Amino acid sequence: MVAQSNIVVDGAALWSDLMETAQFGATAKGGICRLALSGEDAKVRAWFKSTCEALGCVVSCDSMGNQFARRMGEEDGLAPIMIGSHLDTQPTGGKFDGILGVMGGIAVLRALRDAGLSTRHPIEIINWTNEEGARFTPPMLASGVFGGVFTQEFAQSRADRAGVRLGEALEEIGYVGAEVCGEHPAAAYFELHIEQGPVLETEKRTIGVVQGVQGMRWYNVTVKGQDAHAGTTPMTMRSDALWGAARMIDAVHQVAMDHAPDGLGTVGIIDCLPGSSNVVPGEVQFTVDLRHPSDSVLEKMEEKFRQCMNYLATQCGVEMDITPTWVSAAVHFDPLCVECVRESAQALGYPLRDIVSGAGHDAVYVAQVAPTAMIFVPCWKGISHNEAESAEPEHVTAGANVLLHAILAADARLDA
Structure with a gap:
């Protein structure tokens, strides 16, 4: 193989790709609304396909609509080394979440082409379907099918708020491939992503060497009281669902604080019924998101959360029900792949630190079936899922350079 020490990505071309694709679903505030399998998603998928084909790749998709852009290897029968992330966004998303990992993959292939460098393994860029979970829940559905966490039947049956099922939406935009999702081979998987947190920026580190992803558990909590007239029902005779829910929400915060600094607790959605200013609320539903890098600690957080909810329901004279909606165990990435990332960042002279991802990524589920690693770069004030x-x-370019050299290191070191 050709010497590789001086090969670098074209940072200007990478930035241009990011800005060009930001026009698919662009919002007035400078962000992106590109929900999974929407018309705008179909447009950016077509852009991805044509761009990768221009680099000499063969582009295909599987039965979950995951796109694979393949660059041949010298030993093309080997399983591919994969680079990937997603192209869908939140309703008020930004220009970098997810798509940086896909555009970084394109930058890697462009660098290999320009250097005339071949690799032993085939290299593939993947666009995973519905990572965000903003349209079809839960998130990371297609990579979850790929990793054997969800069945395809379950994933394709998920419906959006308009009642459209994921499988129907796939057919509508023409992305149901012949290959069964999960049957695609993988020698390793690397994902480049913005941190989505403030640590790297605060510490002035350019690269986060991601060790793994913390455990996450989601719940829907329903609190039932009694609708009543706000002017005629004495305070001592009320069964106020919102008052009970408010105390429960405060308890979620306290459970996380009791397990600081790594414990996290978030209530992101609250629905209050009947929704009238002069009616005592009779029912409240809210979501709870608990996270911690340790599954054993997360289990203790859940136990305390349930105890608090039951206690407060009794104290407030309301009924309460907890429904788990999603569980993602803590993930520890492959030591060899992680070392390829660390050594590449060190060789390139970038300030780095080890870090654990607080957010879920497609890498969580791909790690179930392939050696996996992630690379983080800073984002402004740690803000993400935001326009x-x-x-x-320079950080985007640095991340793509580390990705490039990690891929080359893995190509040389992975067993055939």
């Missing part, structure tokens, strides 16, 4: 999401061109 204000921003990253610096």
Whole structure:
């Protein structure tokens, strides 16, 4: 193989790709609304396909609509080394979440082409379907099918708020491939992503060497009281669902604080019925998101959360029900792949630190079936899932350079 020490990505081309694709679903505030399998998603998928084909790749998709852009290897019968992330966004998303990992893959292939460098393994870029979970829940559905966590039947049956099922939406935009999702081979998987947190920026580190992803558990909590007239029902005779829910929400915060600094607790959605200013609320539903890098600690957080909810329901004279909606165990990435990332960042002279991902990524589920690693770069103030999401061109380029050299290191070191 050709010497590789001086090969680098074209940072200007990478930035141009990011800005060009930001026009698919662009919002007035400078962000992106590109929900999974929407018309805008179909447009950016077509852009991805044509761009990768221009680099000499063969592009295909599987039965979950995951796109695979393949660059041949010298030993093309080997399982591919994969680079991937997603192209869908939140309703008020930014220009970098997810798509940086896909555009970083394109930058890697462009660098290999320009250097005339071949690899032993085939290299594939993957666009995973419905990572965000903003349209079809839970998140990371297609990579979950790929990793054997969800069945295809379950994933394709998920419906959006309009009642459209994921399988129907796939057919509508023409992305149901012949290959059964999960049957695609993988020698290793690397994912480049903005941190979505403030640590790297605060510490002035360019690269986060991701050790794994913390455990996450989601719940829907329903609190039932009694609708009543706000002007005629004495305070001592009320069964106020919102008052009970408010105390429960405060308890979620306290459970996380009791397990600080790594414990996290979030209530992101609250629905209150009947929704009238002069009616005592009779029913409240809210979501709970608990996270911790240790599954054993997360289990203790859940136990305390349930105890608090039951206690407060009794104290407030309401009924309460907890329904788990999603569980993702803590993930520890492959030591060899992680070392390829660390050594590449060190060789390139970038300030780095080890880090654990607080957010879920497709890498969580791919790690179930292939050696996996992730690379983080800073984002402005740690803001993500927000139209204000921003990253610096030099950090984006640095992340793609580390990705490139990690891929080359893995290509040399992975068993045939």
